[in-house]
Amino acid sequence: MTSAIREAFPVLGRAGFHYLDSAAMAQTPGRVVEVVAAHDLAARANVHRGLHEMARLADDAYDAAREAVAGFLGAGADEVVFTGGCTLALNIAARALAGRLGPGDTVAVSRLEHHSSCLPWLALAAERGFELRWLAVTADGRLDPAGLSVIDRRCKVVAVTHASNVTGAVTDIPLVAGVAHAAGAVLVVDGAQMAPHGKVDPRALGADFYAFSGHKTYGPTGVGVLWGRREVLAELPPALFGGGMVGEVSDTGFTWAEPPRRFEAGTPPVAQAVGLAAALDWMAGLDWPAVRARLALLTRRMLDGLTALPGVGIVGPGEMEARLPVVSFTVAGCHPHDLSHLLAGRGVAVRGGHHCAQPLMRVLGLDEGCVRASLAAYSDAADVEALLDGVAAAIAVLR
Ligand SMILES: Cc1ncc(COP(=O)(O)O)c(C=O)c1O
Structure with missing residues (x-):
């Protein structure tokens, strides 16, 4: 089903492109x-x-x-x-x-x-x-x-x-x-x-x-x-x-x-x-229960995969209840902008910074902000694996 959804979005056909910045702007169907x-x-x-x-x-x-x-x-x-x-x-x-x-x-x-x-x-x-x-x-x-x-x-x-x-x-x-x-x-x-x-x-x-x-x-x-x-x-x-x-x-x-x-x-x-x-x-044409179930699995995989990496801290709930497929994280010793930049070099689009939410950053003690990976109905397992591989590689360079 994901591939049928992805076909509606011409830009997602680009090889090696993994868009995980949908909370900033979703891609649009042709x-x-x-x-x-x-x-x-x-x-x-x-x-x-x-x-x-x-x-x-x-x-x-x-x-x-x-x-x-x-x-x-x-x-x-x-x-x-x-x-x-x-x-x-x-x-x-x-x-x-x-x-x-x-x-x-x-x-x-x-x-x-x-x-x-x-x-x-x-x-x-x-x-x-x-x-x-x-x-x-x-x-x-x-x-x-x-x-x-x-x-x-x-x-x-x-x-x-x-x-x-x-x-x-x-x-x-x-x-x-x-x-x-x-x-x-x-x-x-x-x-x-x-x-x-x-x-x-x-x-x-x-x-x-x-x-x-x-x-x-x-x-x-x-x-x-x-x-x-x-x-x-x-x-x-x-x-x-x-x-x-x-x-x-x-x-x-x-x-x-x-x-x-x-x-x-x-x-x-x-x-x-x-x-x-x-x-x-x-x-309205999407099967939302199926989309949500698939995105929940991908989110769980992101949370587990990121948590398994050295120095990674999840910003937000670790459980799946009442949460969207939006996962923010920090890596000890790595600035969010450096991490985002290295991920961009691998075709992985995420957002790093304070996310226009400075009062929240302050209360969570995130002076430098965090990195956010966010999914939409078209996101697939390859996107998530590219993120996890990219973060692991970035950690090896930056830490
Ligand atoms: C929670 C939230 N509220 C408001 C906005 C602002 O929306 P817009 O860019 O349409 O002005 C954003 C955009 O990132 C957002 O994430």
Whole structure:
């Protein structure tokens, strides 16, 4: 089955190429590239503005893409906001909620967060005068349930990742949602790492906002999604201003369009949204239980193979429960960048550094960061063996 999946990705046919950086960006099926090109060649127009033929085609394609994302999330199309990426989605959520926050309030973010999910709140805390509280993580890089006790009645927003881009740990979102909602707080979930691993249902999880990226979900770059619970979106002001998000404009003010367009100022990523829909359609054709079972075996092999090498320490859970096929590690005496560089020389693509997660690196005591190998539906045993051979060879050189 892997080879049938791999055939959809022309780049994976390159001899000696082992792509283990899917948590940064998944490769995209050739079909998705064709759909984007076909859209731009036949229906390239702005949306919800023109009445000519191209404009109508673009409107239809963009609306259909929104429906496709809604289907992926088990949501209504009116709850799906297209953005330029997950970072922009999380910033829009923060900006839209900013007016509710001030001195005396708190916002809780976890130490697992990618900078995209904590910096918008850190920046707003300085601007609006509320207190930022950090939710603790366990030594193996999971959200620590005991740390949720800092969420009290003063807490207005809780921001957590559904799955860590470093440790691969999957957060118990229903647990966090229960605590957040009992305190009266809004829950913003960063789904960038989880969405590539099959359908998610943010409403059922208890989220109020859920964000993910197109480019990690086998789709184009330059597109992301902010899902917002209908009742929450309806009450919030826009975060960005410009064409498309207004009703009437006078010399002294303007009215807001209804969600989701209220949150889509300017020309949206039309062709990219259409491409994302094609990517989600490709994902829908996979046998996810089989894909997950295969990736779990490969992850186990990575964890065991790496642990057997001298000086290797795993960053994140050692067990398979509630974790993604994302494995980060350190090698005593080897800088992550040197290791990544040597692996690149063998055609093995991994990521080394702090992974845009410096608060987590600090609390785990990883001053120099770590190396991350991450799998996607197309990853196979040869990729994992190439990684293990490469790390063993690098250790022999560097230590
Ligand atoms: C957990 C997590 N959140 C957010 C982002 C940012 O996503 P984007 O590149 O779409 O802005 C990333 C990207 O690495 C991520 O891993």
